Amino acid sequence: MEIVELLAKNGLVFAFVVIGLVMWVSYQLSDKLSAGRLHGSAIAIIIGLFLAWLGGTISGGSKGLADLTLFSGIGLMGGSMLRDLAIVSTAYGVNMREIRKAGLAGATALALGIIVSFIVGALVAAAFGYTDAISMATIGGGAATYIVGPVTGTALGASSEVIALSVAAGLLKAVLVMIGTPFVAPYIGLNNAKSAMAYGGLMGTTSGVAGGLAATDKRLVPYGAMTATFYTGLGCLMGPSVFYLILLAMFGN
Incomplete structure (x- = not known):
């Protein structure tokens, strides 16, 4: 004892x-x-x-x-304090000269990754009967990452059930990205800093991207994690604002 x-x-x-x-x-x-x-x-x-x-x-x-x-x-x-510290700390291994090389491709990947994730998540939510704007935005955020979902849901006052679903969606995505990255890497040219940043921007889930890239090539982890971290921050900003307002205008509730 x-x-x-x-x-x-x-x-x-x-x-x-x-x-x-x-x-x-x-x-x-x-x-x-x-x-x-x-x-x-x-x-x-x-x-x-x-x-x-x-x-x-x-x-x-x-x-x-x-x-x-x-x-x-x-x-x-x-908790959130050490989690956020761990996410931000991954950026310190990045060479800024390499980031600039990503250019328009990296920015486009980041925008597409967030928009597509929110749309797919919102459509899946609607298919299962969650047709109000708050639930669709929250589950759409979960499809982005398991951090964006709860942040969006908390800001909008979503129910605990919907927030839990958003976390589940984000965790599933993280595990799938983590497991699948080494298998798809040879087919998509995921072997350099520029492609790793584009991949991190498209996938967005920091833990999934970092784990998947670590299994592919450990040198690529900081670059993928950098854009994935931006993805998380941008998703937390846009989820309860831009995406929610769009869904509210479309569905009116």
Whole structure:
């Protein structure tokens, strides 16, 4: 009991230990079971989702594993402060001269990526009966990334059910991008900084792009993550404003 109490009092430190262990196990499974084709980060996300479900089932709470006293530090570690710090920090490995090379192609990819994701997400939401502008904008934001969805939904006052759906959509996209990137890379010329920035702008999900590029070529990660980070920020800005107003004008509710 004394050990449990000690770990609970140092929750954030213990959270780093737990996440480190999960990452180690994930990369071991990646190497042993798929020879690195299924990236360790993708396996870690799957394990994390399972642990969140398990923690929520045991505690009956709404914060997953963080509802258990022993793992309460994970709630802080996985909070918005450290998340945003991790996203922004990826930009510091970028060579600005390489970014300028992306030029119009990078900007076009960024715009298309956001617009197409919102449109597809909104159409899927409408197909399943969520035809009000708030729900369509929120789920459309989730189709962009699992960060844009909750930000949009919170700003617009969406229900917790709709926000949860937006997160689920974003997580599915992140896992698919992470797993699929190494397979499609040879066919789309994803082997240089310029193409990585265009790819990050099109896909948008920072975690998915970073994980997928890490499995493809680790040198490309900062470039893809840079435009993906811009994508997230732009999506958070446009979701509850421009896209919502367009949907409101079209559907009137």
